Amino acid sequence: MSIGSFIKKNREQKQVSLEALSLKTKISLKLLKNLEADDLKSLPNPTFVKGYIKSLARELKFDINEGLTLLSETYKNKLICTEEVDTPISEDHDEDELKELKNSGIDFIHKYANAKTALIALSVVFVIFIIISINKIINNVTTQKDEIKNKQQKAITHIKDKDESLFNLKISEKLKQDTKQSSLNQKEDIAPPKKSIQKEEITSQKKGMFPFKKFYPAPQKTYEIVKESPLNQESQYQIALEEGMQNIAIYANDDTWISYKVDNQKIKRYILKAGKNAFLKGKTVLLFMGNVHATNIFLNNQHISVKSKTGVKSLIFPNNKSQNYELPLFPTFNGTSYTAKEYKAKMIKN
Numbered sequence: 001m002s003i004g005s006f007i008k009k010n011r012e013q014k015q016v017s018l019e020a021l022s023l024k025t026k027i028s029l030k031l032l033k034n035l036e037a038d039d040l041k042s043l044p045n046p047t048f049v050k051g052y053i054k055s056l057a058r059e060l061k062f063d064i065n066e067g068l069t070l071l072s073e074t075y076k077n078k079l080i081c082t083e084e085v086d087t088p089i090s091e092d093h094d095e096d097e098l099k100e101l102k103n104s105g106i107d108f109i110h111k112y113a114n115a116k117t118a119l120i121a122l123s124v125v126f127v128i129f130i131i132i133s134i135n136k137i138i139n140n141v142t143t144q145k146d147e148i149k150n151k152q153q154k155a156i157t158h159i160k161d162k163d164e165s166l167f168n169l170k171i172s173e174k175l176k177q178d179t180k181q182s183s184l185n186q187k188e189d190i191a192p193p194k195k196s197i198q199k200e201e202i203t204s205q206k207k208g209m210f211p212f213k214k215f216y217p218a219p220q221k222t223y224e225i226v227k228e229s230p231l232n233q234e235s236q237y238q239i240a241l242e243e244g245m246q247n248i249a250i251y252a253n254d255d256t257w258i259s260y261k262v263d264n265q266k267i268k269r270y271i272l273k274a275g276k277n278a279f280l281k282g283k284t285v286l287l288f289m290g291n292v293h294a295t296n297i298f299l300n301n302q303h304i305s306v307k308s309k310t311g312v313k314s315l316i317f318p319n320n321k322s323q324n325y326e327l328p329l330f331p332t333f334n335g336t337s338y339t340a341k342e343y344k345a346k347m348i349k350n
Contacts, residue, residue, distance in 0.1 A: 002077070003053070003070040010060045011036075023229055023303075025055040025253065026293050040078050046071075046175050054274075056177050056254045064266055101295035208287040209348045210333045215340055222306075222315045222322060230302035231296065238301050239279060246317040247300050250278040254294035259330050259337060261286045267330055269338045284337075287315040288329045 001009075008042060018036075022029045034042040035052065041051050048337040054070055057064040117119050231237055241247045251259070252272045262282035272278055274294075280287070289295070292313040295305050299317060306313055316322045331343040338346075 001070065002035040002038045002069065003074040006062075006067065006070050007056060008036045010062045016060070020230070021056070021059065023231060024053070024240055024295055025272040027052050027055065029294075038074055038078065040075060044309065044311070045192050046075065048293070051254045051291060052064075054208065055294055057268075077207060088091040095108070126161040153286065210331075210343055210346045212348050212350045213328075213331055213343065215328070215344065218314065218316060218322045218325045218327050218329075220322055221319050222298075222313070223299070223304045223317075223319065224306050225299065226303045229297075231303045232301065234317075237296065237298055237303075239298075241300055242281055244279045245283060248285055248287070248317060249298040249301075250280075250289075251295070251298075252276050252278075252294065253297040256289055256291040256294055258287065260288070263332070267339070269337065284321055285315070285328050286325065289313060289315070 011018070018029055022032055029041065031052070032135040034040075035049070040049075049051050049071065050068060054064055055066045056062075077310075081202050083241045108148045138241075201297065226232075237249065237251065239247065239249050252274055255271060257269070258272050258278065259267060260280060261281055262285050265282075289312070291311050292306050292308050293311055297306060297315075306315065314327055316325055316329075326340040329340060331340060332338070333343070
């Protein structure tokens with residue numbers, strides 16, 4: 001039995017629809033359909049799929065080990081690499097966050113693609129064909145020029161060989177000495193700038209300047225409130241609210257890591273274990289986390305929807321303050337996290 005058939009069988013036995021299962025596990029409906037269809041090529045990295053199986057096992061009450069074993073066998077049958085790579089909490093998540101921003105752009109493009117795609121693809125093939133043809137012509141012209149240049153060089157060499165005997169030996173020696181002295185002078189002229197560059201690099205390090213990084217404007221919306229979510233009615237997800245504050249609750253279905261900053265407080269980072277919860281309150285809350293699909297997040301007791309291909313996500317509460325921030329939210333240097341504003345103030349200019 002494949003992993004897709006196994007999940008579908010357990011889901012139907014529990015009489016749970018794909019839509020309800022998606023809401024409870026935070027796994028998108030599209031991913032669930034691909035998983036039940038054993039369309040493994042359309043799924044993300046096997047490490048994330050393993051997390052999905054754990055979440056589904058808890059919700060549908062089937063044996064986790066059996067599910068993981070079937071997943072491995074299905075990967076082998078489908079001839080897909082099954083190497084699992086653990087996702088450690090690195091000192092610097094900046095690259096993951098920039099990937100997340102790029103993936104958001106890719107999602108936007110895919111969402112609004114239309115029937116002209118085929119025509120565009122055909123045009124691209126035609127352009128590539130033209131470029132290849134032009135390159136061949138250029139290469140032929142270059143080859144002809146090289147051949148002419150070689151013939152000219154041989155002719156010049158032949159003339160030099162005949163005329164060399166006409167030069168006096170002392171004059172030849174003087175020319176060689178002048179040439180040698182000229183080379184030494186050039187080396188002396190080139191050397192000082194290199195020393196100057198090295199001094200500048202050492203000076204910048206002594207001053208504590210941070211390495212250059214690229215920053216990008218944060219998206220206008222980093223999350224959406226799901227008002228009709230059935231999870232909004234479950235008492236286990238309801239907390240006491242403080243008026244005028246962003247009351248955020250995070251429930252982990254699997255291990256994840258979070259970095260966050262509440263108002264003017266310092267940046268904090270830690271691992272949120274499966275089955276544990278985190279509660280944040282403030283007028284402005286910045287949150288950067290991994291394995292986001294293995295969590296349920298609530299804002300003022302309202303379930304929120306978060307989109308991310310990689311599982312890494314930056315969230316800014318409330319949404320209308322996103323325009324004031326840039327990604328990465330928390331760049332790091334020498335193991336210490338900073339806000340984008342703090343980092344840029346100490347960053348070497350490009």
